[in-house]
Amino acid sequence: MDKNKIIVFDTTLRDGEQSPGCSMNTDEKIKVALQLEKLGVDVIEAGFAAASPGDFDAVSQIAQIVKNSTICSLSRAIENDIKQAGLAVQKANKHRIHTFIATSPIHMQYKLKMTPDEVIKRAVRAVEYAKTFVEDVEFSCEDAGRSEISFLKEVMDAVINAGAKTINLPDTVGYRLPTELASMIKELSEYAKDRAIISVHNHNDLGLATANTLASVLNGARQIEVTINGLGERAGNSALEEAVMAIKVRKDIFGDLYTNINTPELYATSRLIATITGVEPQQNKAIVGKNAFAHESGIHQDGVLKHQETYEIMRPEDVGVIKDSTLILGKHSGRAAFRDKIVQLGFDKVSDDELNAAFERFKVLADKKKDITDDDVRMLITDEALNHDKIYELVGLQISDCSSGMPMAAVSIKYEDKIIKDAGLGDGTMDAIFKTIDRITGYSGELKDYKVISVSEGKDSLAKVTTRVSFENSQAFVGHGLSIDTMQATANAYIGALNSYLSQKNRLTKNCGHQV
Ligand SMILES: CC(=O)SCCNC(=O)CCNC(=O)[C@H](O)C(C)(C)COP(=O)(O)OP(=O)(O)OC[C@H]1O[C@@H](n2cnc3c(N)ncnc32)[C@H](O)[C@@H]1OP(=O)(O)O
Numbered sequence: 029m030d031k032n033k034i035i036v037f038d039t040t041l042r043d044g045e046q047s048p049g050c051s052m053n054t055d056e057k058i059k060v061a062l063q064l065e066k067l068g069v070d071v072i073e074a075g076f077a078a079a080s081p082g083d084f085d086a087v088s089q090i091a092q093i094v095k096n097s098t099i100c101s102l103s104r105a106i107e108n109d110i111k112q113a114g115l116a117v118q119k120a121n122k123h124r125i126h127t128f129i130a131t132s133p134i135h136m137q138y139k140l141k142m143t144p145d146e147v148i149k150r151a152v153r154a155v156e157y158a159k160t161f162v163e164d165v166e167f168s169c170e171d172a173g174r175s176e177i178s179f180l181k182e183v184m185d186a187v188i189n190a191g192a193k194t195i196n197l198p199d200t201v202g203y204r205l206p207t208e209l210a211s212m213i214k215e216l217s218e219y220a221k222d223r224a225i226i227s228v229h230n231h232n233d234l235g236l237a238t239a240n241t242l243a244s245v246l247n248g249a250r251q252i253e254v255t256i257n258g259l260g261e262r263a264g265n266s267a268l269e270e271a272v273m274a275i276k277v278r279k280d281i282f283g284d285l286y287t288n289i290n291t292p293e294l295y296a297t298s299r300l301i302a303t304i305t306g307v308e309p310q311q312n313k314a315i316v317g318k319n320a321f322a323h324e325s326g327i328h329q330d331g332v333l334k335h336q337e338t339y340e341i342m343r344p345e346d347v348g349v350i351k352d353s354t355l356i357l358g359k360h361s362g363r364a365a366f367r368d369k370i371v372q373l374g375f376d377k378v379s380d381d382e383l384n385a386a387f388e389r390f391k392v393l394a395d396k397k398k399d400i401t402d403d404d405v406r407m408l409i410t411d412e413a414l415n416h417d418k419i420y421e422l423v424g425l426q427i428s429d430c431s432s433g434m435p436m437a438a439v440s441i442k443y444e445d446k447i448i449k450d451a452g453l454g455d456g457t458m459d460a461i462f463k464t465i466d467r468i469t470g471y472s473g474e475l476k477d478y479k480v481i482s483v484s485e486g487k488d489s490l491a492k493v494t495t496r497v498s499f500e501n502s503q504a505f506v507g508h509g510l511s512i513d514t515m516q517a518t519a520n521a522y523i524g525a526l527n528s529y530l531s532q533k534n535r536l537t538k539n540c541g542h543q544v
């Protein structure tokens with residue numbers, strides 16, 4: 029084991045997905061996992077296999093597709109959870125079970141209703157049982173941040189003896205300050221010595237998650253549990269991009285400590301997650317926010333023009349932000365320039381079909397819009413990749429509305445080589461579109477969330493719509509729509525959610541007879 033290597037454990041697909049409104053379907057999770065692999069993440073926590081058949085399906089598919097990163101599933105210290113985790117990750121090249129139980133007085137007394145002794149026994153049984161599925165078992169003392177150090181040591185001894193290789197000490201409720209966590213991690217790392225790797229998993233309730241992660245690394249932690257864009261339960265987790273760049277930029281402090289993260293992939297990974305979840309990082313978010321490398325005021329601009337490092341502590345290209353694109357795309361650009369641009373933007377695994385479909389859409393867009401930005405191209409490619417399950421496909425949409433009239437939508441949809449047309453009224457234009465689509469497809473969706481953002485600036489910007497829709501009392505499915513026309517993007521996003529629901533339903537029924 030290299031003492032200077034910081035293992036990057038990404039939990040975007042598990043804790044990140046616990047952010048309200050951030051659930052992803054299996055295809056989306058696979059795309060994220062492949063991008064995390066490209067980013068160089070050591071361990072991907074692909075989900076909580078026992079949580080639902082959909083989660084089990086996603087973890088097992090990722091386990092079979094990703095080759096370089098270790099694939100891990102979280103599980104409570106409960107036999108059936110561990111079994112589901114073990115079965116889900118078993119086909120991975122490298123696999124891990126991550127089992128946990130809370131160790132703080134407040135969690136043991138009120139939530140688990142267990143005595144400390146019972147918790148230790150349960151933890152040991154969990155690790156021993158997990159070892160019957162995989163060699164690599166991680167154990168987490170949930171709410172370690174509010175646990176007693178002496179009890180943590182007892183739990184650590186017991187689970188290490190049972191075979192746990194990594195001990196994670198989460199600050200589950202983001203309570204600790206960096207100096208406090210640093211001393212706790214120092215004491216427990218020294219206590220563990222070479223018996224196990226000490227890991228940290230910090231939440232951001234006081235805005236200290238990344239500070240806590242870095243303080244822990246400086247005090248012996250050799251695994252960091254992080255998420256892209258800092259997604260996660262409540263105020264989120266420590267952001268991968270922040271922790272990794274701090275270690276890289278501040279060599280004077282971190283010395284020989286390093287991660288294997290391919291940092292020029294950070295921005296593309298962040299964009300993929302934002303596009304899939306529809307949750308944009310705040311504009312001033314470190315590393316990946318829209319303003320992270322923007323200089324507004326004259327004195328700063330003057331400084332950067334004279335010498336970039338006056339106001340930039342890292343180069344935008346180090347994190348994959350391309351500031352000055354040399355290739356300008358427009359209506360006269362051809363396929364070669366388009367392909368070149370998407371490679372430049374970091375998409376090197378786009379299939380010919382996806383490229384051709386995106387190129388056709390690019391040409392239509394270029395006819396309507398003067399400047400095609402990098403963000404437009406990125407969205408076109410991602411949208412094509414996210415909407416490949418075209419069970420139902422929007423062919424035409426016509427809407428009419430006036431301030432005192434009856435909103436109406438006429439919709440035509442392709443289904444199995446047939447074009448089905450219908451028209452209907454609604455309480456607003458969007459309602460008319462949704463109701464007409466429901467009538468054509470025979471599925472009545474319940475809209476749980478709707479978001480629209482403009483991809484770039486200007487009146488002719490592309491609209492990117494993300495919907496979350498539940499069908500037949502299912503969980504909410506995400507749909508994406510992209511168009512210069514917001515209503516067209518809305519219809520596509522709604523149909524996309526239905527397609528996503530139907531493909532998941534088909535796959536689960538085929539694989540294991542489960543309902544969605
Ligand atoms: C800090 C974290 O992020 S932990 C991970 C959070 N992630 C999730 O919760 C994943 C999504 N969760 C789910 O789908 C569901 O909660 C399930 C399937 C896991 C469990 O559902 P249910 O069996 O209905 O239980 P429910 O969620 O209501 O309550 C949790 C139960 O697990 C117990 N429990 C909680 N953590 C643990 C643990 N680590 N080990 C053992 N038992 C635990 C609780 O005490 C409670 O038990 P009780 O029902 O006897 O009171």
Ligand SMILES: CC(C)C(=O)C(=O)O
Pocket residue numbers: 043128168170171196198199200201229231
């Ligand atoms: C289960 C653990 C790792 C967790 O998510 C937390 O404590 O926040």
